[in-house]
Structure formats: C-alpha cells, structure tokens
Amino acid sequence: MTFKKQVFGFLDMLRFKKLVPNRRAALAAGSPEPLPKSYRVNEQARRLHPGVMEVELTAVRPLCPGMQEFTFRRLDADAFPFFRAGQYAALQGNAGGSLVSRPYSIVSSPRQALAGELTFGVADAGFFSGWLNREARPGDRFRMTEPSGEFHYETLRDHRQIVCIAGGAGITPFVSMARSMAEGDEPYEMLLFYGARTREQLAYREELDALREKGLRVVYVLSDEEVPGFEHGFATAKLLEKYTDIREASFFLCGPQAMYDFLDRELAPYALPRKAVRRDASCCGALPAEEPRVFRLTVHIRDRVFSADAAENETLLASMERAGIPAPSKCRAGGCGYCRSKWLGGEFRIAEGRDGRREADRKFGFVHPCVTYPLSDMEIEVPPAE
Amino acid sequence: MPFGVNAFIDKMEEVVPGSRKSMTAFFELCEEVRDAQAYSSSVNGNTDSSYMKEHFPNFIRAGSYSVNEVLGALGMPTAAQDILNAYWCYLGVDCDRMSFLHYGSMVIRYITRDAWMPKMRSHEISLALEERIRELGGEIWYHSPVVNIHADGPGAITGVELSDGTLIPTRHVVANCSPHLVFGGLLEEKAVTEQMVRAANARVFSGRGFSLFLGLNRSAEELGIRSHNYFIYDTADSVRQYDRMRKVDTNHVQATVCLNNAFPGCSPEGTCILYFTTMFMSDDWGNVSDADYFKAKDRVADDMIRVFERETGCKIRGAIEEIAAASPTTYARYCGHPQGVIYGYEAADWDALMSRMMMMREDAQLFPGLRFAGGWAMRSSGYSSAYVSGDLSGRQTVGDLKKEVR
Numbered sequence: 001m002t003f004k005k006q007v008f009g010f011l012d013m014l015r016f017k018k019l020v021p022n023r024r025a026a027l028a029a030g031s032p033e034p035l036p037k038s039y040r041v042n043e044q045a046r047r048l049h050p051g052v053m054e055v056e057l058t059a060v061r062p063l064c065p066g067m068q069e070f071t072f073r074r075l076d077a078d079a080f081p082f083f084r085a086g087q088y089a090a091l092q093g094n095a096g097g098s099l100v101s102r103p104y105s106i107v108s109s110p111r112q113a114l115a116g117e118l119t120f121g122v123a124d125a126g127f128f129s130g131w132l133n134r135e136a137r138p139g140d141r142f143r144m145t146e147p148s149g150e151f152h153y154e155t156l157r158d159h160r161q162i163v164c165i166a167g168g169a170g171i172t173p174f175v176s177m178a179r180s181m182a183e184g185d186e187p188y189e190m191l192l193f194y195g196a197r198t199r200e201q202l203a204y205r206e207e208l209d210a211l212r213e214k215g216l217r218v219v220y221v222l223s224d225e226e227v228p229g230f231e232h233g234f235a236t237a238k239l240l241e242k243y244t245d246i247r248e249a250s251f252f253l254c255g256p257q258a259m260y261d262f263l264d265r266e267l268a269p270y271a272l273p274r275k276a277v278r279r280d281a282s283c284c285g286a287l288p289a290e291e292p293r294v295f296r297l298t299v300h301i302r303d304r305v306f307s308a309d310a311a312e313n314e315t316l317l318a319s320m321e322r323a324g325i326p327a328p329s330k331c332r333a334g335g336c337g338y339c340r341s342k343w344l345g346g347e348f349r350i351a352e353g354r355d356g357r358r359e360a361d362r363k364f365g366f367v368h369p370c371v372t373y374p375l376s377d378m379e380i381e382v383p384p385a386e
Numbered sequence: 387m388p389f390g391v392n393a394f395i396d397k398m399e400e401v402v403p404g405s406r407k408s409m410t411a412f413f414e415l416c417e418e419v420r421d422a423q424a425y426s427s428s429v430n431g432n433t434d435s436s437y438m439k440e441h442f443p444n445f446i447r448a449g450s451y452s453v454n455e456v457l458g459a460l461g462m463p464t465a466a467q468d469i470l471n472a473y474w475c476y477l478g479v480d481c482d483r484m485s486f487l488h489y490g491s492m493v494i495r496y497i498t499r500d501a502w503m504p505k506m507r508s509h510e511i512s513l514a515l516e517e518r519i520r521e522l523g524g525e526i527w528y529h530s531p532v533v534n535i536h537a538d539g540p541g542a543i544t545g546v547e548l549s550d551g552t553l554i555p556t557r558h559v560v561a562n563c564s565p566h567l568v569f570g571g572l573l574e575e576k577a578v579t580e581q582m583v584r585a586a587n588a589r590v591f592s593g594r595g596f597s598l599f600l601g602l603n604r605s606a607e608e609l610g611i612r613s614h615n616y617f618i619y620d621t622a623d624s625v626r627q628y629d630r631m632r633k634v635d636t637n638h639v640q641a642t643v644c645l646n647n648a649f650p651g652c653s654p655e656g657t658c659i660l661y662f663t664t665m666f667m668s669d670d671w672g673n674v675s676d677a678d679y680f681k682a683k684d685r686v687a688d689d690m691i692r693v694f695e696r697e698t699g700c701k702i703r704g705a706i707e708e709i710a711a712a713s714p715t716t717y718a719r720y721c722g723h724p725q726g727v728i729y730g731y732e733a734a735d736w737d738a739l740m741s742r743m744m745m746m747r748e749d750a751q752l753f754p755g756l757r758f759a760g761g762w763a764m765r766s767s768g769y770s771s772a773y774v775s776g777d778l779s780g781r782q783t784v785g786d787l788k789k790e791v792r
Contacts, residue, residue, distance in 0.1 A: 013439075015450035019741040024748070026736040030588025032580050035570030040672035041594070041726045045719035047676055082676040114677065155684045156691065157706045185677070273603055275707040302527050302552075328529065360506035364513040383529035384550070 048081045050146050052092075052386040055118075057140045063121055063203035067169055068133055069107065071119045072144065080113035083147035085180035086173045086252070086280075089118065090330050092143040095131040098321050101329045102128045102283065105172040105254070106147060107204075109179035113147075121203055123169035126285075145330050145338075151252070151280045153177070153188050158250035159276075164192045165235050165263065167255025168201070173280060174254065175204050182214035191217045191244055193235045195259070197224040219243060237266040246270050254280040281333035284351050284371045289313035298379040299325055300344070310378065315351075316341075316369035320382070327369060328385040334371035339382070343367050346378030387469065389500045398466055408462035412470070415456070416494035418445050419487055431746065445487070449740055453481035453489045468622035475617065475641055478593045478665060478729045478767070480628035485738035488766075501614065505649055508769060531722075535559055535568065537577035541754040558786060560779050562760035562772075565589075566724050573756075582752055589737060592729030592767065593631070593665025594714035598687045601708030606646045606658040610700040614647040616640070618697050632668040634686065638693050639664050660702065662690045669725050671714040683711045723761075730761030739766055750782065757783055 059071040074080060083106065092101040104120040112118070124133035151173060153162060164174045171194055180186045196202045199222065208218050221231045221239065231239060240246055247270060253260060260279055267277065289312065297310035297319055308323035310316060317339060320327040330338035334354035343365040354371040355362075367380065388397055391413050399406045422442035426433050438446060448456050453474070457467045471481050473493060481489070504510040516526060527548075534547035545555040561568050569582045602609065618640045621627050631637040646658040653659045664686075674682040691703055714726025721728070733739050742749070742764045749764065750757055761767035763775035 012447035012450065016446045019450055019736075020744050020748075023736045023741040023745055027585040027588050028581070030584035030586065032584055033587065035566055035583055035586055036724070037571060039718070039724045040669060041714045042718040042722070042724060044672070044674070044676065044679070045715045045726075048679060048715060049719045082679060084680055110677070154706075154709055155681075156687055156703070157709050273707070275603060302530065303525075358506070358509055360504075360510040360513050363506065363510070364517055366513075384527075386529065 047077075047079075048146075050077065050081060053077070053080070053144045053146065055091075055142050055144045057136055057138050057142065058117075059138055060136065064201050066125075066133075067121060067123045067203050069119055069121050070132065070136065071108075071117060072142070073116055073118075075141070079116050080118045081146055082110045082114055084152035085110060085176040085186060086152035087147040087149040088151075088173075088331075089120075089147045090145040090332075091120070091128075091132075092145070093128070093132075093136075093140075095128050095135075097324070098127075099324055099326060100128045100131075100321050101145075101332075102126075103145075103149075103331055103333075105151075105176070105280065107172045107175045109176055109183055110185060111180070111183045118144075121169065121172045121175070125169075126283075148330055148336060149281075150335075151254070151278060153186055153250075153252075155187060157275060158188070159248060160188055161244065161249045162188045162190055162252060163240065163244055163246075163249045164190060164252045165255070165259070166192065166194045167259035168196060169203070170253075170255035170259070170280070171203055172254070174252070175207060177252075178208065178211045178216045178218075181216065182211055189215070189217075191219070191249070193219050193221055193240070193243075195221040195223065195235055195255070198222055199225065199227060199230065217243070234262065235266075237269070240266075247272070249276070251277040252280075253277065257282070281331060281335060283332040284315055284334060284354055286311075286315075286318065287313040287373065295346075295374045296377040297374060298344075298377075299327070300379075300381040301326070301384050310374045312374055314373070316348075316367070316372045316374060316378070316380065319374075320369065325382075326385045327382050329370055332370045334368050337368065339369050340366055341369055341383065342381040344379040344381055347375035348372050348378060349375055387472075389497055391494075391497055394497050398469065401469070402463050402466040405463050405466035408457075408460045409466060409470075411460050412457070412462065412490075413494065413497075415444055415448060415460075416490040418442055419448075419490045420494050421445075423491055426743075431743070448486050448490075451486050453484050453486050456486040456490075457481075471622070471624055472617045472619075474624045475619075475639060475665070476768070477733065479732055479734040480624040482625050483732075483734040485733070485740055488733060488739040501648065503648065505652070511769075511773075532572065535561075535573045535577075535756075537574050540577050540579050542577065543755040557790070558755050558757075558783050560757050560759050560776075560783055562758070562762075562776070563722060564724055564727070564730070564762045565758060567722065568756070568758075573753075577753075579753075585752060589731040590734070591725060591727045592732045592761075593667055594669065594671055594726040595712070595717045595728035596664050596666065596671075596686055596714065597712045598662040598690050599708075599710045599712075600660045600662075600691075600702070600706055601653065602658050602660060602702060602705040603656070603707040604658070604705045605656055606644050608656075609658070609702055609705060611644045611647065611658065611660065611698070611702075614644060616642040616644075616694070616698065618642065618693055628667055631664070631666060632670065634666060634670050634682075637664060637666060638689060640690050640693060642690075642694060657707070662694070664690070665729070666714065671726065674713075674715075679713075679715070683713050686713070687711045728761065729767035730763070731766075733766040742766070746778075755786070 054075040055072040056075055058073050061069050063069050088103040088105045090101045090103040107121045108117055108119040122129050122132050124130050166174050174192055178190055181190050219231055221235050226232045292311040292313040295310045297308045299306040306325045308319050310319040317329055328339050330336045335356040351371040387394055395409045398409050422445035474481050531549045532546045533549050536544045538544055543557050543559055545553050547553050565586045569578050569586050619627050620630055620638050631639055640662045642662045644660050645652045695701055717726040717728055746764045757779040759776040759779045760772045765771035765775040
C-alpha cells in the first residue's frame with residue numbers, strides 16, 4: 001500500500017469491498033449460546049445500590065431520655081449494602097395518613113449491614129421521628145433508601161487524625177464511624193468530643209467506652225453538670241487544643257445549628273481550609289410563620305395529575321407528602337438531587353444556602369422540592385417514587 | 387500538541403525532525419476522509435460508487451486498513467506515530483486494530499475545530515434536547531426503567547413494560563442500551579432469534595469506565611496545571627498499553643482534563659476542577675468484593691493522582707477539597723451497561739466504524755421496529771457519536787412510522 005496521489009490500488013479497493021461481507025460473516029459466526037442474564041459488576045451495583053429496600057423493624061430499645069434505637073432487617077434480601085460509615089438512609093413510612101420520609105444517620109457499622117442488621121438512633125423530635133418513638137413496634141414494615149451521603153471520611157482528602165464533635169442526637173454517625181474503625185475498615189485515628197447536658201443524656205456511652213480499647217479516644221463534654229472524668233462546658237477551641245493539634249486534623253461535626261455556629265466562631269482564628277471541616281446536613285424544615293399564605297400546588301407524575309395545598313412556609317416536598325402524593329426524596333437538604341423536578345410555573349424561593357442544583361438545572365428550570373418554598377400557585381413535574 | 391493542522395505539523399517537525407512530509411500526507415488523507423464522510427451523509431449513505439472512486443480514491447484505498455498500517459505506509463517516523471496516536475484512548479481500541487478511517491476522521495475534526503464544550507457541561511446539551519422534546523409535544527418520564535419489551539414474535543413489538551407494571555403500547559422502540567441487554571433479557575424470549583444471539587455474542591465489550599473528579603482548593607495556575615487535556619500512558623505502544631489495561635493493577639493510563647483551562651469560570655476563583663478517566667479492558671474490576679469496594683476505588687484514585695503528579699510535577703494532593711470516584715460498578719448502576727462498559731462494543735477489526743456504517747440498514751433488519759442509539763449503536767461511543775446515532779435512529783424510526791401510515 002503506497003499513497004501516491006490518485007493512483008488506484010485494485011487490491012485495496014477489493015479489501016474495502018470485503019468489509020461488509022466480512023462483518024456479516026463474523027456476526028453470523030457468533031456463539032448461539034444464550035446471552036448472559038446477569039453480569040458480575042451489575043450484580044455488585046445492585047447489592048451496593050439496591051435503591052429502595054423493604055425493611056422490618058426488629059427491635060426498639062431506649063438509649064437515653066427522649067431517644068431510642070431502632071433496628072431493622074431487610075425483607076427483600078439477606079444483607080444491607082456495605083456503606084461508608086457516617087452515611088444516612090432515609091426511612092419511609094405512613095405516619096398518620098401522610099407518606100413521610102426522613103433521613104437518619106446509620107448507627108450500625110458497614111460490617112453489621114453485611115450481617116443483615118441496620119440501626120438508627122432517633123430522638124423524639126419532629127413529626128416523623130416523634131411518631132416513630134411513640135408508635136413504631138417490632139414487626140412494623142417500612143421502606144428504606146439505600147445508604148447515601150457525603151458525610152464520611154475520605155482517605156485521599158482528610159488528615160489521618162479526625163476530630164468528631166457531636167451534639168446530643170448528633171452522636172449517631174460517629175458511633176458507626178468508631179465501629180468501622182474498630183473493625184479495620186477505616187484508616188483514621190478518631191478523637192470524639194460528645195456534648196450533652198448531663199451524663200444521663202449521653203446515648204451509646206457503654207458502646208463508646210468499650211470502643212476505647214479498640215483505639216477510640218472519646219471526651220464527654222457536659223454542659224449542665226460537673227463530674228470528675230468528664231469535661232464541663234462546651235467544645236471550645238481551648239478544650240480541643242488540650243487533646244489535639246487543631247491544624248493537623250480533619251473535623252466532622254454533627255449536631256444542632258447552634259453547635260455549628262458556636263464551633264465556627266471557635267475555629268475562626270485558625271483560618272482552617274474549608275475542606276478541614278465537614279458538617280452533617282440537616283433536614284430542611286418549615287419556616288416560622290404567623291399566618292402563612294396557602295397556595296395551590298399542581299403536581300404531574302408521568303400522566304397523572306395531583307393537587308395539593310402548599311403553605312408558603314413549608315417545602316414543596318412536605319406539602320406533597322401531607323397530601324399523600326408519592327414524591328421521591330432522600331437527603332431533604334437540597335444536595336442529593338433525588339427529588340429533582342421540572343418547574344412548570346409559579347414563583348418560589350429556595351432555602352438559604354441550600355441550593356444544590358446544577359447550573360444547567362437552574363437555567364432550564366428544575367427545582368429540588370425538598371428545599372423549595374412556594375411564593376404563588378405552582379405547577380411542577382415530579383419523577384415517580386421508586 | 388497545538389490545535390490547527392499547520393501548527394500541529396510544525397510542532398511535530400520540531401520534536402521529530404523529518405516528520406513533516408508524512409504528517410502533511412496524513413492530514414491530506416484525513417481531509418479526504420472527512421470530505422468522503424460529508425458526501426456520504428449528504429446522500430444519506432446512498433453513495434454512488436463511481437463518484438466515490440473519482441473523488442475519494444484514497445478514502446477507499448485506506449478504508450480497510452488499521453491506523454498503524456496506514457501510518458507505516460506513509461513512512462511516518464515511529465516517534466511521530468507515538469505522538470499522533472496519543473488520542474487513541476478516546477476511541478478505546480489499540481492502533482493495530484482501529485480503523486484508520488475512524489481515527490483519521492476523529493483527529494482531523496479535533497485538530498481543526500479544537501475541543502469545545504458547553505459551559506455547563508454535557509448536562510446543558512442534554513437539557514436543551516430535553517426542552518426541545520417537550521416543546522415539540524414529547525413527554526419525558528424519569529425514574530421509569532423499562533423491564534420488558536413485549537412482542538408477538540420476531541419483528542413484532544407490541545409494547546414496553548415499566549418496572550411498576552405500566553404498559554405502553556408501541557410498535558417501535560429506540561433503545562439506548564446494549565443489544566446484550568435487549569436480546570438477553572428485555573425482549574420477550576419468543577421474539578429473540580438465533581441470529582440476534584449470534585450477532586450479539588460475536589461482538590466484544592469495550593472499556594469499562596473509571597472516573598475520578600477532584601475539586602481543588604487552589605487555582606490551576608497556582609498548582610502549575612497549564613493544559614486543558616493530558617494523556618498519560620505507561621507506553622506509547624497502544625497494543626502493549628491496551629494489554630496492560632486489562633488488569634486494574636497494571637493499568638496506569640489516564641486522560642485528564644482541567645476544565646478551568648478551557649473555561650476559567652467553571653469553578654470559584656482560587657479553585658479548579660480536575661477529572662481523570664481510564665478504562666479497564668476486561669472484567670477484572672468484578673473481582674472487587676463489596677467490603678473492599680471503597681478501598682478499591684481509593685487505590686485507583688490514589689494511583690491516578692500519583693501518576694499525574696509524577697508526570698506533570700503538579701502537586702495536587704494537598705489541595706483536594708472534594709473528591710468523587712465512579713467505578714465500573716457506578717456506571718453499571720446509573721447506565722445499566724453490562725459490566726460498567728462505557729464505550730459500547732469495540733469498534734475494532736471487522737466491527738470497525740466503516741463496516742458498521744455500511745451495514746446500518748442491514749443491522750436494523752435484524753429486528754424491524756427496534757433500533758439502537760448511543761454508544762452501542764452504529765456510530766460507536768463518544769458524545770457527538772451518541773447524538774448522531776440518536777438522530778439517525780430517531781429519523782429512521784419516523785421513516786418507519788410514515789411507511790406504516792402509507
């Protein structure tokens with residue numbers, strides 16, 4: 001084969017003409033064996049990401065006043081997916097006529113998930129959590145989303161030394177993280193500051209104390225009582241300094257907004273990079289309002305049309321749930337995009353600091369109902385829940 | 387390497403003295419390939435063979451040869467071939483088996499038109515298409531996986547069934563998924579012929595994707611990242627490299643992009659976005675256990691960062707603020723492709739682009755009423771190819787509908 005201009009090679013032409021017959025013959029010569037029904041990597045994807053799972057509550061036990069532990073098993077498989085300690089799963093149930101879903105940090109470890117067990121620690125606060133604490137009984141059935149979320153250790157980003165600061169019920173993801181470390185699945189060294197009012201308010205104290213033998217360093221910080229062996233007050237920078245080098249650690253915070261605000265002030269003088277401090281996202285709830293206006297929300301799900309009252313201080317997601325409309329949700333904090341819906345009309349606003357939409361989604365009119373409040377009658381197209 | 391044919395040839399001559407003649411011949415040949423394809427498109431594939439012979443003789447003559455065969459025939463120095471072939475991983479087939487026509491048409495477009503992307507990334511194109519579909523009266527149902535394609539028998543589709551049991555009557559389906567999935571499970575068994583099974587079994591899965599996305603808390607400039615696109619290989623020999631890509635542990639290939647060097651505004655000031663892609667040319671990834679899954683992702687990501695730092699001298703590790711990795715498992719999860727394949731079937735040897743295009747009509751006859759789009763279709767993988775194959779299959783399906791009406 002040479003390439004002199006315009007000189008025609010007869011054999012090359014013949015080869016070209018054979019392209020089709022050659023391919024036709026090769027396709028016909030394929031094996032007649034049935035095509036595979038499943039593929040190993042896709043099977044793993046289904047195990048790690050099963051989507052929504054059918055679960056049964058197997059045990060309820062008190063942790064501390066106002067907080068109980070709920071243990072689940074799967075009905076549609078033997079094991080829960082392996083996950084990253086610190087992640088959450090959303091529990092969906094029918095509470096008093098409303099189809100409600102709430103994300104909870106997983107308390108059990110990823111190894112326990114493989115053994116078929118998954119637990120949440122739930123404080124008796126809010127609509128669904130309160131209902132769970134009062135009404136839920138072993139044997140009750142729920143649906144649960146697969147473990148999700150970015151509140152977990154990242155080997156390639158974080159310092160090996162992690163400092164976890166929990167306020168009250170915010171202890172839950174850290175129990176999983178400590179267990180996972182003890183089980184050898186995480187490479188970090190964990191120092192945990194656990195703030196509560198009194199000793200009695202500390203959940204999982206026995207478990208955490210037992211994990212000390214496996215390398216966990218835990219410091220209890222009590223605001224309302226002074227007890228030998230316990231720190232008193234709050235997790236101030238000065239207190240943190242006593243136990244660690246603040247500049248050489250990655251921080252994981254889980255607790256109420258007031259705790260985040262307090263720690264922001266305490267850590268400000270250190271000018272830590274943004275990456276050094278991770279906060280667990282909390283649900284986007286209702287806004288305080290004296291006499292909220294109520295608008296009409298029209299919802300399209302495939303070829304069905306629903307209608308609901310939508311108060312201006314409630315998220316579109318909450319209004320849909322209240323009306324029994326099966327809308328999907330996961331993080332309820334604006335970030336995961338699972339509830340992403342097409343905006344068709346009406347005015348709205350998005351909770352401050354919670355607009356997790358992609359830029360193209362903003363341009364083409366998509367919203368995350370979990371953080372969007374109506375300012376007029378609205379019309380949206382929502383994907384069906386799984 | 388710079389964009390622009392002359393700049394490319396000049397730069398090549400600078401690094402490989404004596405390459406100018408063969409590089410010039412290469413680009414002339416590529417231009418003929420491009421013109422021939424433009425002609426073919428303009429007549430909807432119904433080419434006149436004497437016109438082809440008269441105007442595009444070298445297109446036909448080179449048409450059945452691989453990249454390496456043609457570059458060898460052009461007398462291109464090995465060092466120049468190594469540089470020119472750097473783009474091979476875009477198409478995922480080593481240069482001994484990749485059709486010259488496929489590579490040449492990609493390279494000429496890339497070098498003459500530059501790399502372009504929407505400011506809001508491919509998602510912006512998807513949504514623009516989405517909006518246009520709505521404007522034209524179409525409906526889009528998300529979260530609605532098809533689990534069955536019902537048919538009375540071969541070539542007689544009656545409808546599709548969604549995961550929640552919803553039935554949608556139709557005689558026509560355009561599937562943007564693997565024929566392996568369609569003929570191996572989605573399509574009712576009584577409609578699956580031995581010919582379909584053989585045709586699917588004959589084909590070879592292309593690369594299984596792995597991507598790493600980094601949000602860095604320093605600017606590209608501060609980190610010394612000067613280019614938009616980096617190709618890093620273990621070896622310039624694409625055949626040996628392809629072989630090393632079969633195993634997770636021996637694969638250190640990366641195609642890495644720093645978006646900020648194309649569009650500085652893509653991330654906040656003082657930060658940049660870097661993403662890495664590689665492929666595994668076997669199902670070695672399937673050996674990863676669930677309990678080792680996150681660690682396995684970290685190992686590949688760690689290696690990508692190590693190799694990038696070693697080859698570019700840019701120290702990025704300390705600047706990682708956000709990190710996310712997508713493994714073949716992730717691609718299997720979101721796209722459903724068997725084994726996490728992202729490039730469809732390998733466009734190699736007998737199944738190369740040209741022969742696929744020439745058999746487009748014949749392939750569609752395998753199952754009337756069913757057409758394919760995306761990476762598994764006639765145009766093979768890649769954004770532009772996916773758009774084009776979707777357009778082709780869409781228009782052809784509309785043609786089928788019109789014929790039915792007549």
